[in-house]
Amino acid sequence: MDLSVEDVSRLLASATELEGEDPLVRDRILAKRRMALLFYESSTRTRTSFELAAKALGVDTALISNLSSSIEKGETLKDTGLTLRALGAEAIILRHFSSGAAWLLEESTKLPVINAGDGMHEHPTQALLDLRTLLAHLRPGIEEVGPETLAGVTVTIAGDILHSRVARSNMLLLPRLGARVLLCGPTKLLPEMAAQAGPGLQIERNFEVALAQSQAIMMLRIQAERLAGLQLDLDEYKASYQLTGQRLAAFAPTALVLHPGPIIRGMEITAGVADGPQSAILEQVTHGLAIRMAVIERALLAKAGRA
């Protein structure tokens, strides 16, 4: 993510502003501007959220998915991007299975590209909406954020960190606002080198030890589609890393529980915790709408810059 802390602060402020705006005024802000949603992977939350956010600002959107388009016939990302630009797209929201695809598309089209998740690399709007969710609970009413905003806050990210773009975006963003991030998971899903990805990161293999220090816990799904032959003993995994009601009550009775979705009930998280009072999972989805309005506005009004 190449946003500065000031950029993040501005995005959060405009998310709040846009969220509170009269819908009839809001949909004139970017009336008849054009944006393409280019999705090479299935998605429920992110795609719908971007689409609704764009429409809320008056943007005309076109959705292109890798199935049911010329991508199936072998068209490259570059050519698909150039075609969308020729059709009038002023920016592209890209979800792609390949790390770095957003860079490639921006390089090829010179259009603002909003990264809606690229391979195992990053998912920046998810990290921003997670941040907004955290702030709503831990720093209510705050108007600006800076490098100290989350000082004293420990966030545990637990689960399949190796394959998670959500984890990478969060572990790069949260420490820049002062948070301490504990990474938790088995070696196969969390190699030691993860701690070197940026400042403010620590590995804590013992889930309960991590929980006991945390004000917020981000649970991640095991990305079965990216395991590439990796063998995991799921019973063992659940025994060590599943977020259960008992664990939560015993080690983090007041911590906020987040999950980027899709959640796999009974795997990384129990139904009771997902639906329980500490869960902010659905709030995250709502915050996503506001964040994506701000990111879209920034992409279409400002010049360069990717969120």
Next chain:
Amino acid sequence: MTAIAICGGHLVDPAAGVDGLEDILLKDGRVTEVAAPGKLKIPEGAEVLDAKGLTVAPGLIDIHVHLREPGQAYKETIATGTAAAAAGGFTAVAAMPNTIPVNDSPEITRWMQAPERGASVRVFPIAAATRGSKGETINDFAALKAAGAVAVTDDGRPILNDSVMREVLVAASRAGLSVIQHAEDTRMTQGASMNLGPVSFRLGLRGMPNEAESSLVERDIRLVTELRDSHAHLHVAHTSTAAALAAVRQARRNGLRVTCEVAPHHFLLTDEHVGLYNTHAKMNPPLRSAADRDAMIEGILDGVVDAIATDHAPHAQHEKEIEFEFAPNGITGLETALGLSLRWLHKEWELPLGRVLSLLSAQPAALLGFKGRGTLTVGSFADVVIFDPRAEWTYRATESKSKAKNTPFDGWAMQGKVRWTISEGRIVFADPA
């Protein structure tokens, strides 16, 4: 063929122990006379090249290039690849067999050397070790050698099976051929597109561990040790890890015929150069950590590295303009090897000029047994590079003689500019400047 007299230059011929002002005469494709300045008996009609202020050296030899013919002429042809070689000061290249079809036959080996290919410099085919490089059936090495093959390898498809590799080493030794191994245990590199480390983690790319290289080098050395009596020659291609180099070093101390090469990108760049998914920094073996890069420099300076080889791997532009993980491996290297070696090995790390040139000519020639090359003693092939050792210039990929422009060194400062390249008595490159 006209005779060529090279006068006034500083001859550096490390294999002959020559480092001083000497004039040389080339006739009928051979060196016919080496004499003190002004003492050459220049025949009537000879072309005289004024080499004042220039270095005259044996033509460079690259024992690891991909010329893409037969089968992938859209990437490169033998003509364009060897034109790039000539521009880079090379007079001989050894061409890898991963062509389409794979060069596993005397017919293809001869086809690659035929005059119709339009090569500017001498092409020595390296043949596949096994049928179709599938790692199963061993080729007829004697027949391949008779057709002109200088070594055998399955290059990008390393031989993992112990008994097949053992058989290859024995058969190659019997035929008098070297075995070149691209050391990569591909079972550890599935789906990987760069070096395994903090950078690959951050970029969300699957990484190749150092052990994928070093464990196979160690396995190969174990086999060579077991086969000590057969005097097999194992050559480790494009060494990129400290551990692999250490294994080679130890094997040599144990008196085994194990040699290795290092590519310029592995002694200059690290995985940080992947940056934001730059496909021109994607090759196999991948750019490694700074510690490994430093080990390559150290190995070159202390002599365990036997040759600098480019692994020149041309690709069409559109093939590199795609998602990093799907882009093909490899970069071009023939036109930048000398300029980078002089700029860094010689100027920066103070490796004497003779040693740099030896790594680029005498040593690779000796390694693969190229008789009469890598030196300019009387009777040798008239393979000469003449360059201005002090000239500093900037490499521009767009000006490349290669069909391909896939290099991470576009815009890099180079030291030493080639003025003439002479291959077997013919001027195959003359600097237009």
